[in-house]
Amino acid sequence: MTADKIATRDAYGEVLVELGEQHEEIVVLDADLSKSTRTIKFAKRFPDRFFNMGIAEQNMIDTACGLAVSGKTVFASSFAIFASGRAWEQVRNSICYSRYNVKVVATHAGISVGEDGVSHQACEDVAIMRAIPNMRVFVPADAVETKAIIRTIAQDQKPAYVRLGRAKVPVIYDDTYVFHAGKASQLREGTEVALIAMGATVVLALEAAARLAEEQISVRVINMSSVKPIDRDAILAASNETRAIVTIEEHNVIGGLGSAVAEVLVTFPHRMPMRMIGLQDTFAQSGSYTELFERYGLSVPNVIRVIKEIL
Amino acid sequence: MKQFKLQNSVAELKEIAKQMRVAILKMLHRAGSGHSGGSLSCVELISGLYFSELRHDPRNPSWEDRDRFIISKGHGCPTVYAALAFAGYFPLAELDTLRKLGSILQGHPYSRATTGIEVSTGSLGHGLAMANGIALAARLNKRNHHVFCLLGDGEIQEGEVWEATMAAAHYRLDRVCAILDHNGLQIDGPNDEVMKVMPVVEKWQAFGWHTIQIDGHNFDQILAAYRAARKVVGKPTMIVAETVKGKGVSFMENVVDFHGVAPTEEQLVRALREIESSQP
Numbered sequence: 001m002t003a004d005k006i007a008t009r010d011a012y013g014e015v016l017v018e019l020g021e022q023h024e025e026i027v028v029l030d031a032d033l034s035k036s037t038r039t040i041k042f043a044k045r046f047p048d049r050f051f052n053m054g055i056a057e058q059n060m061i062d063t064a065c066g067l068a069v070s071g072k073t074v075f076a077s078s079f080a081i082f083a084s085g086r087a088w089e090q091v092r093n094s095i096c097y098s099r100y101n102v103k104v105v106a107t108h109a110g111i112s113v114g115e116d117g118v119s120h121q122a123c124e125d126v127a128i129m130r131a132i133p134n135m136r137v138f139v140p141a142d143a144v145e146t147k148a149i150i151r152t153i154a155q156d157q158k159p160a161y162v163r164l165g166r167a168k169v170p171v172i173y174d175d176t177y178v179f180h181a182g183k184a185s186q187l188r189e190g191t192e193v194a195l196i197a198m199g200a201t202v203v204l205a206l207e208a209a210a211r212l213a214e215e216q217i218s219v220r221v222i223n224m225s226s227v228k229p230i231d232r233d234a235i236l237a238a239s240n241e242t243r244a245i246v247t248i249e250e251h252n253v254i255g256g257l258g259s260a261v262a263e264v265l266v267t268f269p270h271r272m273p274m275r276m277i278g279l280q281d282t283f284a285q286s287g288s289y290t291e292l293f294e295r296y297g298l299s300v301p302n303v304i305r306v307i308k309e310i311l
Numbered sequence: 312m313k314q315f316k317l318q319n320s321v322a323e324l325k326e327i328a329k330q331m332r333v334a335i336l337k338m339l340h341r342a343g344s345g346h347s348g349g350s351l352s353c354v355e356l357i358s359g360l361y362f363s364e365l366r367h368d369p370r371n372p373s374w375e376d377r378d379r380f381i382i383s384k385g386h387g388c389p390t391v392y393a394a395l396a397f398a399g400y401f402p403l404a405e406l407d408t409l410r411k412l413g414s415i416l417q418g419h420p421y422s423r424a425t426t427g428i429e430v431s432t433g434s435l436g437h438g439l440a441m442a443n444g445i446a447l448a449a450r451l452n453k454r455n456h457h458v459f460c461l462l463g464d465g466e467i468q469e470g471e472v473w474e475a476t477m478a479a480a481h482y483r484l485d486r487v488c489a490i491l492d493h494n495g496l497q498i499d500g501p502n503d504e505v506m507k508v509m510p511v512v513e514k515w516q517a518f519g520w521h522t523i524q525i526d527g528h529n530f531d532q533i534l535a536a537y538r539a540a541r542k543v544v545g546k547p548t549m550i551v552a553e554t555v556k557g558k559g560v561s562f563m564e565n566v567v568d569f570h571g572v573a574p575t576e577e578q579l580v581r582a583l584r585e586i587e588s589s590q591p
Contacts, residue, residue, distance in 0.1 A: 027447075027448075027451070048451065049451065051447060051482070053474075053478060054474070054477070054478070054481075056471075056474035056477070056478070058436075058440070058470070058471040058474060059440045059443075059471055059474035059475050059478055061440075062437045062438075062440030062441045062444065062471065062475070063440045063441070063443050063444040063447070063475075063478065064444060065430065065440075065441050065444060066430070066440065066441040066442060066443060066444015066445040066446070066447070066448065067444040067445070067447055067448045068444070069422070069429065069430055069441075069444075069445065069448075070444070070445050070448030070449065070452065071448065071452070072448055072451070089434060090437065090471075093431065093433070093434045093437065094430070094431065094437055094441065097421070097423075097431055098421070098422050098423055098430065098431045099423065
C-alpha cells in the first residue's frame with residue numbers, strides 16, 4: 001500500500017479517455033452528473049461520442065441499449081442510487097435480458113458519499129444488480145483496480161455494473177496488478193480468520209489484519225472485487241484453511257457481499273462460523289465519510305471486536 | 312398463406328392486412344392468451360411498414376443500412392410476428408408456437424429469440440429511448456437508415472416516454488419517426504378515464520416534434536405520413552394515428568375487455584368468418 005489516495009471515480013475518468021483513444025466504438029452517456037462521475041473528461045476529449053441525457057436515468061439506460069445494438073460499447077454513468085435504483089427495470093429488461101453491451105458504471109456508492117445523506121447513499125445496489133441474470137458486479141478497491149476492471153470490461157461484449165466511490169481511498173495495488181472477472185485477490189495470508197471485503201472496506205480489512213497480527217491472530221484478507229461472478233474457490237479455500245469468515249461491506253448486509261459469500265458457503269458440507277459487517281438493515285444519515293464509517297461499524301476496532309467474538 | 316413481396320400497392324396491402332388479422336387471431340387463440348385488441352389496432356400501421364415503407368431484407372436481417380422498427384407497445388407483438396413471418400424472416404409455422412415453451416416467439420418481443428426483432432420490449436415506455444440510441448449510433452456511423460417506433464396511447468403515461476421525447480428533439484433526431492397507436496383504450500378503461508393523455512398532438516408539438524395526424528387504418532394516409540416523415544429535417548416526427556382497438560372484428564372493436572385476452576374457439580370462428588367475408 002502506498003501513501004497515495006485517489007478516488008475510484010477519478011481513475012474511471014482517466015481510463016475512459018485512455019480507452020476512448022484506442023477504441024472508436026466506445027461511447028459514454030451521463031445523466032447531468034458528468035462533473036461528479038468524471039465522465040466529463042471523456043466528454044471534453046470526445047464530444048461527438050458523449051451524450052448527456054439530462055436528469056433522466058431510465059432514458060439514459062435505454063438509449064445506451066439502442067447504441068449497443070448498433071455496435072457501440074457503451075458506458076453509462078450516474079450516481080449509484082440512480083443508476084441502479086431509478087433505472088433498475090431498464091437495466092433488467094433492456095440491458096440484461098438481451099445481454100446488451102452496456103456497462104453501468106456508478107459512482108458515489110455507499111455511505112462514503114457522506115454529507116448528502118440517505119437520498120444519495122446507495123447501500124442496496126450490489127443486491128439489486130447481482131439479482132439480475134446476465135449482470136456482473138464489480139467493486140474495485142482502489143484506483144489501480146478500477147482501471148484494470150474498466151479496461152477488462154471494455155473488451156468484452158457483455159453487461160456489467162461497476163461500483164465506484166466519491167471519496168479518495170488509499171492505493172493498494174501497483175501497476176503489475178491483473179484483474180480477472182470471477183477471481184478474488186488475496187492480499188494477506190492468514191489461517192485463523194478470513195476477512196472478505198470489497199471496495200473501500202478492503203483497506204479496513206488490511207489494517208485490522210495488521211493489528212491482529214501483533215496479537216498473534218492470523219487473518220487472511222481477500223478482496224472480493226468480483227462480487228458476481230464470485231470466486232467460489234477462494235471461499236472454499238478460506239473455509240478449509242481458516243476457522244471463521246467475516247465479510248465487510250459498505251452496503252446493507254442483506255443481499256450484498258456477505259450474502260453472496262454466504263450463498264456459496266452454505267453449499268459446502270462443513271459448518272463454518274460467519275459474521276457480516278455492514279449496514280445492519282438500516283439507513284444511514286448525513287455526516288463525514290469517516291464519522292459515518294465509524295458510526296455504522298466500518299471501523300478497525302469494530303472489525304477486531306467481531307473477529308475476537310467469533311474466534 | 313404465402314410469403315409476400317416487400318413492395319405492394321394499396322390494394323395488395325389491404326389483402327395483406329386481412330390475412331395478418333387472420334394469422335393474429337389464430338395464433339392468439341392457439342396461444343390461449345395474449346393481447347387481441349391492441350394487436351388488431353396496429354395491423355395497417357405495421358403492414359404499411361413491412362410491406363411498403365421499410366427498407367429491409369429478410370434474407371439479410373442484420374443488413375447495416377436497414378430501417379429499424381421497434382414495437383415499444385410490446386404486447387402488440389403478434390402483429391409484428393405475423394409481418395415478420397409473412398415477409399420471410401422465419402417459417403409461418405412458427406406462428407403456431409406463440410407463447411409456448413421453447414418458442415422463438417416469446418409473449419413479448421425478445422431480440423435474442425426472434426429474427427427480425429430489433430430490441431426486446433414489453434415493459435412499456437422503453438422503445439422510444441432505444442430508437443433514439445439507434446439513431447445516435449447511425450449518426451456516428453454515418454448511416455442513413457430511419458428508425459420507426461410504435462407507441463401505445465396508454466404507454467405514453469410512462470414518464471420515460473417523455474424523457475425520450477425530450478431527448479429526440481434535443482439531439483435533433485430527424486431519423487426517428489414515432490407512431491402513436493391512438494385507439495383510446497387501455498386495460499382499465501378509456502385512456503382519459505384512467506389517466507388523461509389528451510391532447511397528444513399538442514404535447515409533441517410543444518416538445519419540438521413535427522407532427523402528422525392520420526387515420527391509422529387508411530393506407531393512403533399511412534404511407535403518405537411515412538414518406539413525409541422521411542423528409543423532415545432537424546426534428547423527429549410523431550405520427551398520431553387514430554385507430555380502433557380490436558379493428559376488423561365487430562364484437563372486439565372498442566371493447567376494453569379484449570385488451571388482454573385471446574379469442575375462444577367460438578369467437579375465433581365468428582371473427583374469421585367476418586374477416587374473410589369483409590371487402591378489402
